[in-house]
Amino acid sequence: MRATESNLPDDAPADEASSNAEEVYRSHGSWLYRFFRRRFGPQDAQDLTQETFVRVVGANIEIRDPRAFLTRVALNTVRDQSRRAAVRPILVSDETSLQDAATPADLEHQLLLEQIVLTLPPRLREVFFLSRFVGLTYVEIAHRCGISVKTVEARMTKALAICTALMD
16 A cells, blocks of 8 residues: 655646546446455445545545555545544434343433423524534534524533533
8 A cells, every 4th residue: 555645736736636546436436446345334434435536635645556545545534533432422223222222220210301302492402402412512413404693602602501401
């Protein structure tokens, strides 16, 4: 696996590097998808393949051994996603319940929290969910929901007040 910094001049457009990435995608994209599909299934394979090529395009380097390079980037992608999933809180939704990961001692507390979050008004619940369970910043939430950061702050304050009052 040998990837070196691109020999592009500083004022050259990134077209040469992106065309290199496009060539690698055309030549090895289906191979990489099969690599992921065997290990993670078809849906995850699509996501991982896309994430890998996003990283390859962003790398802006000359690729000498595409399969070795793609394998390394792919494994790094999987590792990074696993790390994020390990530190990210469990998502609360109608399909997944906190019961799945709860220990018997925490079950009652988690069920109460889940019920409280699900009873929040929709606007408050959305902001609370994106902040506490998805891990977005207030700026990211504001952008995603099409509201101001001040509105996000106000909704989080209300949601936290409701949760705190109901938990007590």
